[in-house]
Amino acid sequence: MITEKKKTIMVGQSGGPTAVINASLYGVIKEGLDHPDKISRIYGMIHGIEGLIHDDFMDLSETLTAEELEILKTTPASYLGSCRYKLPDDLSSSLYPLIFQKLESLNVGYFLYIGGNDSMDTVSKLSCYGKQHNSDICFIGIPKTIDNDLICTDHTPGYGSAAKYVASTVREIVLDASVYCQKSVTIVEIMGRHSGWLTAASVLARKEAVDNPLLIYLPEANFDFRQFSQDVKAALDRQPNVIICISEGISDHNGTFICEYGNTAGTDSFGHKMLTGAGKVLESYVRNQFGVKVRSVELNISQRCSGMIVSLTDVEEAAQAGREGMSAALRGLSGKMISFKRTTSSTGEYCCNCTAEDVAKICNQEKSFPADWIIRHGTDVSSEFTEYALPLIYGEASRKMKQGLPVYLYRKTTR
Amino acid sequence: MITEKKKTIMVGQSGGPTAVINASLYGVIKEGLDHPDKISRIYGMIHGIEGLIHDDFMDLSETLTAEELEILKTTPASYLGSCRYKLPDDLSSSLYPLIFQKLESLNVGYFLYIGGNDSMDTVSKLSCYGKQHNSDICFIGIPKTIDNDLICTDHTPGYGSAAKYVASTVREIVLDASVYCQKSVTIVEIMGRHSGWLTAASVLARKEAVDNPLLIYLPEANFDFRQFSQDVKAALDRQPNVIICISEGISDHNGTFICEYGNTAGTDSFGHKMLTGAGKVLESYVRNQFGVKVRSVELNISQRCSGMIVSLTDVEEAAQAGREGMSAALRGLSGKMISFKRTTSSTGEYCCNCTAEDVAKICNQEKSFPADWIIRHGTDVSSEFTEYALPLIYGEASRKMKQGLPVYLYRKTTR
Numbered sequence: 001m002i003t004e005k006k007k008t009i010m011v012g013q014s015g016g017p018t019a020v021i022n023a024s025l026y027g028v029i030k031e032g033l034d035h036p037d038k039i040s041r042i043y044g045m046i047h048g049i050e051g052l053i054h055d056d057f058m059d060l061s062e063t064l065t066a067e068e069l070e071i072l073k074t075t076p077a078s079y080l081g082s083c084r085y086k087l088p089d090d091l092s093s094s095l096y097p098l099i100f101q102k103l104e105s106l107n108v109g110y111f112l113y114i115g116g117n118d119s120m121d122t123v124s125k126l127s128c129y130g131k132q133h134n135s136d137i138c139f140i141g142i143p144k145t146i147d148n149d150l151i152c153t154d155h156t157p158g159y160g161s162a163a164k165y166v167a168s169t170v171r172e173i174v175l176d177a178s179v180y181c182q183k184s185v186t187i188v189e190i191m192g193r194h195s196g197w198l199t200a201a202s203v204l205a206r207k208e209a210v211d212n213p214l215l216i217y218l219p220e221a222n223f224d225f226r227q228f229s230q231d232v233k234a235a236l237d238r239q240p241n242v243i244i245c246i247s248e249g250i251s252d253h254n255g256t257f258i259c260e261y262g263n264t265a266g267t268d269s270f271g272h273k274m275l276t277g278a279g280k281v282l283e284s285y286v287r288n289q290f291g292v293k294v295r296s297v298e299l300n301i302s303q304r305c306s307g308m309i310v311s312l313t314d315v316e317e318a319a320q321a322g323r324e325g326m327s328a329a330l331r332g333l334s335g336k337m338i339s340f341k342r343t344t345s346s347t348g349e350y351c352c353n354c355t356a357e358d359v360a361k362i363c364n365q366e367k368s369f370p371a372d373w374i375i376r377h378g379t380d381v382s383s384e385f386t387e388y389a390l391p392l393i394y395g396e397a398s399r400k401m402k403q404g405l406p407v408y409l410y411r412k413t414t415r
Numbered sequence: 416m417i418t419e420k421k422k423t424i425m426v427g428q429s430g431g432p433t434a435v436i437n438a439s440l441y442g443v444i445k446e447g448l449d450h451p452d453k454i455s456r457i458y459g460m461i462h463g464i465e466g467l468i469h470d471d472f473m474d475l476s477e478t479l480t481a482e483e484l485e486i487l488k489t490t491p492a493s494y495l496g497s498c499r500y501k502l503p504d505d506l507s508s509s510l511y512p513l514i515f516q517k518l519e520s521l522n523v524g525y526f527l528y529i530g531g532n533d534s535m536d537t538v539s540k541l542s543c544y545g546k547q548h549n550s551d552i553c554f555i556g557i558p559k560t561i562d563n564d565l566i567c568t569d570h571t572p573g574y575g576s577a578a579k580y581v582a583s584t585v586r587e588i589v590l591d592a593s594v595y596c597q598k599s600v601t602i603v604e605i606m607g608r609h610s611g612w613l614t615a616a617s618v619l620a621r622k623e624a625v626d627n628p629l630l631i632y633l634p635e636a637n638f639d640f641r642q643f644s645q646d647v648k649a650a651l652d653r654q655p656n657v658i659i660c661i662s663e664g665i666s667d668h669n670g671t672f673i674c675e676y677g678n679t680a681g682t683d684s685f686g687h688k689m690l691t692g693a694g695k696v697l698e699s700y701v702r703n704q705f706g707v708k709v710r711s712v713e714l715n716i717s718q719r720c721s722g723m724i725v726s727l728t729d730v731e732e733a734a735q736a737g738r739e740g741m742s743a744a745l746r747g748l749s750g751k752m753i754s755f756k757r758t759t760s761s762t763g764e765y766c767c768n769c770t771a772e773d774v775a776k777i778c779n780q781e782k783s784f785p786a787d788w789i790i791r792h793g794t795d796v797s798s799e800f801t802e803y804a805l806p807l808i809y810g811e812a813s814r815k816m817k818q819g820l821p822v823y824l825y826r827k828t829t830r
Contacts, residue, residue, distance in 0.1 A: 017594050076591070082594040171821065171823070172823075175492035175825075176492045176716050176720035179462075180497060181496065301592075305588070308584075308721075405582055408586070
């Protein structure tokens with residue numbers, strides 16, 4: 001019987017939201033729907049692997065209309081909900097047979113997980129366990145993170161849109177901060193615990209080589225208060241209104257986060273240090289040192305979840321990663337993450353192709369911002385970065401509007 | 416000789432930036448250029464009246480190309496720079512003859528000032544002094560403020576775009592805050608020292624009647640911590656992820672700003688209390704009271720200066736206000752502010768006409784959010800507000816993009 005060969009897709013989203021993680025979900029669903037001969041149903045886990053464990057999932061093949069699918073593509077945040085759930089390192093944990101039993105009872109052939117580092121860890125462990133127990137379920141990871149810190153890929157879906165938001169917002173903050181003639185310093189705090197990719201994107205806000213933001217500090221370079229003081233003085237000598245961009249995770253040579261000089265910091269369920277307030281710490285510092293007008297602006301969650309200025313390149317690549325992930329699973333690949341390879345067309349234009357890389361070597365690794373792209377003793381980034389980043393923010397994704405506001409897709413929650 | 420009758424325009428911008436204050440400047444310039452028989456030159460004061468006093472102005476009729484003028488229309492913040500300069504209350508101050516001497520030496524016939532309350536005070540004083548001394552210079556104010564707190568006008572240019580930004584951003588924050596299954600409270604702090612118009616716009620983020628933001632607090636209603644605690648408890652009982660929108664200027668029955676419970680507050684040059692941190696104060700309060708995950712988000716300066724999601728209605732009305740202001744001056748009116756009257760077309764659609772109101776009765780007044788539009792004991796706003804606000808955020812203004820980023824117009828600064 002042919003129908004017996006048909007399998008179910010189980011797809012989930014995990015980790016922090018991005019502007020395009022739903023475009024990847026859209027890609028998975030579209031590719032699945034394109035193969036009715038092989039796919040019987042498409043299930044979505046509610047709140048990632050945690051949802052599966054608690055039997056919380058929905059039938060995506062039945063609930064979404066074609067129009068809703070198109071709206072999903074440009075809806076920010078995670079339509080299926082997310083989690084920060086780490087599977088046990090010990091594969092002999094009783095959780096694994098429980099998960100596989102659930103997957104098998106639902107006739108799952110393809111498990112697709114859209115997320116960052118920690119989510120790839122989930123894909124890696126499940127595919128490892130599956131291999132050990134001769135399961136024929138294919139486990140594929142689809143990358144997403146605004147941090148751009150996954151290895152073995154040129155970049156990650158989500159980064160382009162976040163970078164575009166940061167560059168555009170900083171450009172507007174520069175305009176706003178320059179309207180008064182009094183001297184001022186504006187400190188913009190950008191997301192990034194350990195990696196400076198997103199903060200580096202603030203350099204794209206410049207209109208010319210020497211322009212605001214005059215100073216850019218990444219977590220990859222040690223932050224030194226005395227040097228900072230000299231940097232700010234030199235900047236104020238050059239221009240009355242100075243804009244400084246910093247990563248939330250900048251730290252000094254002792255490894256102490258700058259935010260820790262301001263307040264106490266807790267940890268999240270992965271043991272990550274919870275960071276807030278490096279901008280506020282430096283705001284006080286500059287006010288005391290220079291007596292000028294100072295403001296700190298924390299870009300906050302809009303930098304990851306805004307649909308206002310989304311990169312068309314990013315949306316299309318995110319959808320493509322979803323499609324390619326599903327396609328790889330259909331070809332029988334498992335334990336892989338979809339990765340981007342950058343190429344150049346014969347006319348010199350940016351191109352991007354997908355490959356599949358071993359997820360085991362990707363998970364729990366972080367790709368730092370290249371040391372040789374950090375210049376001017378850790379206060380700026382080089383033109384190599386600008387060349388790298390510009391194609392990723394290219395193009396404007398449009399979204400449906402109604403009564404002056406964006407139309408997004410919401411999952412019906414049952415309580 | 417006809418040329419002798421030609422006069423010069425002197426135009427300036429004052430107060431905080433908005434997304435459309437340059438659209439009003441565009442309107443003034445366009446209307447001026449349309450009357451070459453009456454207008455010889457268009458001067459722009461750099462940093463408002465302060466620039467005039469220090470002979471800092473530019474020739475706008477010579478510097479801007481037609482293409483640049485179009486870019487100016489969608490450039491946020493104040494192209495000419497701004498100031499917060501209050502003219503002396505005593506009209507016998509020596510500053511007044513100095514200013515009038517400068518205006519007359521430049522053959523100024525029309526003085527246009529784009530700004531809020533404090534800027535209308537400048538227009539009022541100058542026109543008063545002019546009248547006293549039989550000057551034939553016409554002084555006209557063109558309103559702008561994201562706060563929407565000017566009296567004698569249905570609304571003010573700048574408000575529609577800021578309201579659209581707030582509604583859209585809160586809608587996205589709601590999406591972002593709802594991805595995890597753990598209970599959480601997100602507090603969004605919105606601009607508004609004394610008036611809640613902008614915070615009220617967060618209600619537009621709702622998709623249905625009972626939806627996030629579940630609680631909305633305006634400065635016009637007394638804030639009570641005990642009541643707040645009950646409100647949050649009831650909201651958390653209803654929904655796992657609660658979004659609360661507050662004005663920066665909420666205060667308790669003693670008149671103490673909530674932010675003052677967190678830190679010390681200074682004052683700006685107008686004697687306004689400098690406010691920060693009501694969101695942070697409530698964040699700590701909720702965390703201590705309920706032990707749930709809490710985050711506070713200060714929308715910060717992007718709510719006034721973002722060009723990402725600008726209301727087309729607002730841009731066109733701002734440009735119209737500039738044109739009508741210039742036109743009123745050409746007709747010989749003085750001591751007036753351009754005001755908006757809302758009407759309804761025969762098909763029931765929103766219309767807006769301009770009139771001219773006495774600036775003397777407008778300046779230094781504030782239009783509060785209507786008390787009867789505040790409902791549910793100060794935790795929500797009524798549908799009358801939604802009907803009022805929706806037409807103001809209607810339509811999408813487009814802007815020129817290059818290499819993935821918005822193209823804005825920058826004034827060349829000489830140092």
